[in-house]
Amino acid sequence: MPSPVIEPPVIERARAKVNLCLHVTGRRADGYHLLDSLVAFAEIGDELRAEPAETPSLAIGGPFAAGLDAGPDNLVLRAAALMGGGAAFTLAKNLPVASGIGGGSADAAAALRALARLRGQRLPAPEAVLGLGADVPVCLAGVPTRMSGIGEVLAPVRLPPFAMVLVNPGVGVATGAVFSRLARRDNPPLGAIPDFTASGDLFAWLATRRNDLEAPAAEVAPVIGGVIAALGASPGCALARMSGSGATVFGLFETLGAAEAAAARLRIAEPDWWVASAPAAGPASAGL
Ligand SMILES: C[C@@](CO)(OP(=O)(O)O)[C@H](O)COP(=O)(O)OP(=O)(O)OC[C@H]1O[C@@H](n2ccc(N)nc2=O)[C@H](O)[C@@H]1O
Numbered sequence: 001m002p003s004p005v006i007e008p009p010v011i012e013r014a015r016a017k018v019n020l021c022l023h024v025t026g027r028r029a030d031g032y033h034l035l036d037s038l039v040a041f042a043e044i045g046d047e048l049r050a051e052p053a054e055t056p057s058l059a060i061g062g063p064f065a066a067g068l069d070a071g072p073d074n075l076v077l078r079a080a081a082l083m084g085g086g087a088a089f090t091l092a093k094n095l096p097v098a099s100g101i102g103g104g105s106a107d108a109a110a111a112l113r114a115l116a117r118l119r120g121q122r123l124p125a126p127e128a129v130l131g132l133g134a135d136v137p138v139c140l141a142g143v144p145t146r147m148s149g150i151g152e153v154l155a156p157v158r159l160p161p162f163a164m165v166l167v168n169p170g171v172g173v174a175t176g177a178v179f180s181r182l183a184r185r186d187n188p189p190l191g192a193i194p195d196f197t198a199s200g201d202l203f204a205w206l207a208t209r210r211n212d213l214e215a216p217a218a219e220v221a222p223v224i225g226g227v228i229a230a231l232g233a234s235p236g237c238a239l240a241r242m243s244g245s246g247a248t249v250f251g252l253f254e255t256l257g258a259a260e261a262a263a264a265r266l267r268i269a270e271p272d273w274w275v276a277s278a279p280a281a282g283p284a285s286a287g288l
């Protein structure tokens with residue numbers, strides 16, 4: 001059954017996507033890489049507002065609006081075009097661009113959700129949105145997920161509550177450039193993902209996994225190594241690792257208080273870095 005049409009305007013969050021681990025397990029004939037990744041979302045992100053309009057339009061504000069083109073190539077308008085749709089969009093760009101936390105993909109997913117709500121339509125299938133970006137299907141799902149294939153094979157995963165600190169040193173990293181520097185493309189998959197009951201179990205399991213894109217990204221942007229070291233040395237940080245193709249690094253914490261304290265220290269030590277703290281998205285983290 002299609003959902004009822006929602007009265008405009010509609011507002012959708014575009015939450016930051018975090019690859020808690022990411023193994024590159026192969027490469028397809030078309031050059032795209034096969035991944036095996038455990039993906040979570042943070043309660044921080046862009047915000048997209050949509051109202052019905054004859055002609056599609058996009059206005060961008062927020063701390064990372066500068067340098068982001070609001071023309072037809074923007075993923076918000078490309079997503080709207082895919083759904084055949086006119087809407088007037090306003091995007092608050094709160095996440096750094098080209099930073100491994102899927103900001104553009106999350107915006108595209110938010111546009112698809114907004115249009116579906118405005119029109120009472122179903123959301124498109126993962127395969128139908130993959131052309132917008134390999135991360136768009138998982139951002140459309142918006143829940144903790146094991147992502148494989150090149151990003152279109154999705155299996156929801158239940159995660160315990162935890163908190164994150166996200167740090168971006170202000171360098172954009174092009175995803176394709178990172179993949180092309182990989183030393184190996186035949187790494188083992190993640191294996192079975194246990195049913196974690198406590199965040200400590202999740203953190204211990206993650207410590208035995210990797211992000212295979214971290215080393216090639218650090219070649220492109222050597223500052224990434226320094227960000228991992230600084231975050232990893234923060235009191236209460238159980239694990240510090242790069243997300244996606246970088247350069248954003250995440251730190252994992254048992255409590256939001258510990259994450260906020262680490263973020264406050266890093267903001268003082270490194271005033272030029274973008275630093276955010278947030279619970280992992282989902283009902284389990286609501287009471288952290
Ligand atoms: C690496 C990941 C992990 O979640 O995250 P980000 O760093 O983008 O956040 C994603 O796979 C990125 O997804 P997305 O950013 O949507 O990628 P796309 O625009 O589809 O692809 C950009 C380029 O990355 C390479 N690419 C991307 C995905 C993939 N599975 N294999 C690849 O080889 C290709 O060279 C492609 O031309």
Ligand SMILES: Nc1ncnc2c1ncn2[C@@H]1O[C@H](COP(=O)(O)OP(=O)(O)O)[C@@H](O)[C@H]1O
Nearest residue numbers: 074075076097098099100101102103104105107
């Ligand atoms: N709404 C958008 N937000 C961010 N980037 C966008 C958007 N639309 C198009 N792009 C382009 O998509 C590219 C990847 O952006 P993004 O999804 O933020 O990267 P990542 O997935 O690595 O975090 C950028 O180089 C940017 O120019």
